[in-house]
Amino acid sequence: xxxxxxxxxxxxxxxxxxxxxxxxxxxxxxxxxxxxxxxxxxxxxxxxxxxxxxxxxxxxxxxxxxxxxxxxxxxxxxxxxxxxxxxxxxxxxxxxxxxxxxxxxxxxxxxxxxxxxxxxxxxxxxxxxxxxxxxxxxxxxxxxxxxxxxxxxxxxxxxxxxxxxxxxxxxxxxxxxxxxxxxxxxxxxxxxxxxxxxxxxxxxxxxxxxxxxxxxxxxxxxxxxxxxxxxxxxxxxxxxxxxxxxxxxx
Amino acid sequence: xxxxxxxxxxxxxxxxxxxxxxxxxxxxxxxxxxxxxxxxxxxxxxxxxxxxxxxxxxxxxxxxxxxxxxxxxxxxxxxxxxxxxxxxxxxxxxxxxxxxxxxxxxxxxxxxxxxxxxxxxxxxxxxxxxxxxxxxxxxxxxxxxxxxxxxxxxxxxxxxxxxxxxxxxxxxxxxxxxxxxxxxxxxxxxxxxxxxxxxxxxxxxxxxxxxxxxxxxxxxxxxxxxxxxxxxxxxxxxxxxxxxxxxxxxxxxxxxxxxxxxxxxxxxxxxxxxxxxxxxxxxxxxxxxxxxxxxxxxxxxxxxxxxxx
Numbered sequence: 051x052x053x054x055x056x057x058x059x060x061x062x063x064x065x066x067x068x069x070x071x072x073x074x075x076x077x078x079x080x081x082x083x084x085x086x087x088x089x090x091x092x093x094x095x096x097x098x099x100x101x102x103x104x105x106x107x108x109x110x111x112x113x114x115x116x117x118x119x120x121x122x123x124x125x126x127x128x129x130x131x132x133x134x135x136x137x138x139x140x141x142x143x144x145x146x147x148x149x150x151x152x153x154x155x156x157x158x159x160x161x162x163x164x165x166x167x168x169x170x171x172x173x174x175x176x177x178x179x180x181x182x183x184x185x186x187x188x189x190x191x192x193x194x195x196x197x198x199x200x201x202x203x204x205x206x207x208x209x210x211x212x213x214x215x216x217x218x219x220x221x222x223x224x225x226x227x228x229x230x231x232x233x234x235x236x237x238x239x240x241x242x243x244x245x246x247x248x249x250x251x252x253x254x255x256x257x258x259x260x261x262x263x264x265x266x267x268x269x270x271x272x273x274x275x276x277x278x279x280x281x282x283x284x285x286x287x288x289x290x291x292x293x294x295x296x297x298x299x300x
Numbered sequence: 301x302x303x304x305x306x307x308x309x310x311x312x313x314x315x316x317x318x319x320x321x322x323x324x325x326x327x328x329x330x331x332x333x334x335x336x337x338x339x340x341x342x343x344x345x346x347x348x349x350x351x352x353x354x355x356x357x358x359x360x361x362x363x364x365x366x367x368x369x370x371x372x373x374x375x376x377x378x379x380x381x382x383x384x385x386x387x388x389x390x391x392x393x394x395x396x397x398x399x400x401x402x403x404x405x406x407x408x409x410x411x412x413x414x415x416x417x418x419x420x421x422x423x424x425x426x427x428x429x430x431x432x433x434x435x436x437x438x439x440x441x442x443x444x445x446x447x448x449x450x451x452x453x454x455x456x457x458x459x460x461x462x463x464x465x466x467x468x469x470x471x472x473x474x475x476x477x478x479x480x481x482x483x484x485x486x487x488x489x490x491x492x493x494x495x496x497x498x499x500x501x502x503x504x505x506x507x508x509x510x511x512x513x514x515x516x517x518x519x520x521x522x523x524x525x526x527x528x529x530x531x532x533x534x535x536x537x538x539x540x541x542x543x544x545x546x547x548x549x550x551x552x553x554x555x556x557x558x559x560x561x562x563x564x565x566x567x568x569x570x571x572x573x574x575x576x577x578x579x580x581x582x583x584x585x586x587x588x589x590x591x592x593x594x595x596x597x598x599x600x601x602x603x604x605x606x607x608x609x
Contacts, residue, residue, distance in 0.1 A: 195603025229311040279539025290363030293558035
């Protein structure tokens with residue numbers, strides 16, 4: 051009786067529930083260790099349709115993986131007396147350390163500008179919060195410079211063909227995490243888009259951190275500068291002595 | 301073999317860094333110089349951020365100087381009193397240099413400043429060395445041909461240095477001079493250590509001989525003694541304020557450097573010292589030219605990003 055009631059409830063709710071996304075990651079944490087050369091993050095999951103009715107039109111998926119936002123100062127070089135010097139600068143208050151978008155189609159074809167701007171889908175829709183002061187044209191030039199630098203470092207990535215959807219239900223995408231990725235709390239946001247509207251979203255957290263020896267060194271250097279400095283000097287002295295002894299033997 | 305550097309926050313090829321250290325070590329063993337003035341620019345060429353290159357290079361020099369210093373110490377060729385005065389000046393200088401370094405870092409000019417200082421410095425030193433080496437080679441040829449006699453020794457006393465007050469005796473150096481002179485010399489070299497990541501032996505040694513007039517037997521040992529302490533102090537200063545000491549990078553350089561230095565010493569014994577100096581002058585000028593080219597050519601991207609400082 052009780053089981054029957056539960057089944058009934060499930061069917062009712064299932065029928066009334068909106069489309070939802072079930073998402074998972076290949077790993078919930080990426081460790082940066084001594085041999086870290088970057089990582090491949092697999093984002094995958096399933097689309098749960100009401101009453102299991104898979105529509106005929108293939109769904110659109112946009113996956114955004116973003117790292118912690120931090121302030122960044124962009125400096126522009128200009129030629130001064132024949133030498134290229136940093137001259138002007140603009141500070142951007144919230145620049146994600148890493149931002150990757152994978153989608154089934156080019157972002158412009160997924161939805162209108164307003165929708166992609168609301169969900170911050172696409173590099174040009176990022177709210178980088180430039181500190182006011184400079185003219186709009188200047189700010190735009192610096193923003194373009196920032197984005198170009200981040201793209202070159204593979205820290206800002208857009209791939210319009212990276213998401214594959216199987217049978218209209220299962221989706222997956224591989225996101226390349228480069229070796230210079232900043233550490234912190236990341237999130238993968240998955241958006242299901244139909245007819246230009248986001249009809250379901252889900253978010254999965256992911257932590258990227260230094261582990262083991264790398265973490266120990268980093269924490270020591272940041273929080274116990276003096277002890278780290280003394281240890282560095284002693285390690286250098288010891289290594290210098292040992293290495294010269296070894297070399298003299300040969 | 302890729303290795304992730306914890307402070308530089310980048311993945312480097314460990315073999316390349318060890319070979320780089322080895323190459324500089326080879327030159328330093330061959331020419332009897334510390335080689336920091338080559339390590340830093342080469343690391344910058346490789347793509348290591350200049351601030352980290354400078355700080356880690358200073359740490360590496362501490363390690364690579366210790367065996368030489370001990371050897372001179374055992375032979376009694378270290379003037380401890382002179383060394384301590386130089387160290388005192390050096391620590392003050394490194395402190396000043398560190399303040400300048402930090403300010404330049406804050407206004408975003410540290411990278412270009414390090415490059416400019418290196419161009420000026422290597423340019424001047426390289427030109428002087430080249431001139432001296434060419435003159436020496438020409439003189440040697442004339443002496444061999446019987447046209448000229450060997451040059452007279454350089455004057456040992458510089459008037460303004462002898463005029464400084466508070467003279468004291470430095471027995472091993474064979475000097476009776478004011479400690480202000482070595483204090484000042486140590487200070488100047490200390491500033492350079494903090495900003496450029498060099499030991500400064502290649503300025504210290506000629507200054508000790510020609511400016512202070514120290515007896516030659518104590519010069520190199522005392523210079524190494526001073527280098528160890530001042531580079532160690534520089535490491536501590538960078539570790540506490542700019543947090544740019546990458547110990548993994550320093551140790552990689554050190555391993556290559558010590559091995560390279562031994563090979564360099566052996567190679568040097570087969571070559572003429574004048575020709576060695578000529579070769580070193582050419583290398584120094586080539587590095588200066590490379591850095592200067594980098595400063596004047598339009599960068600691929602005009603925009604550079606800086607994190608919160």
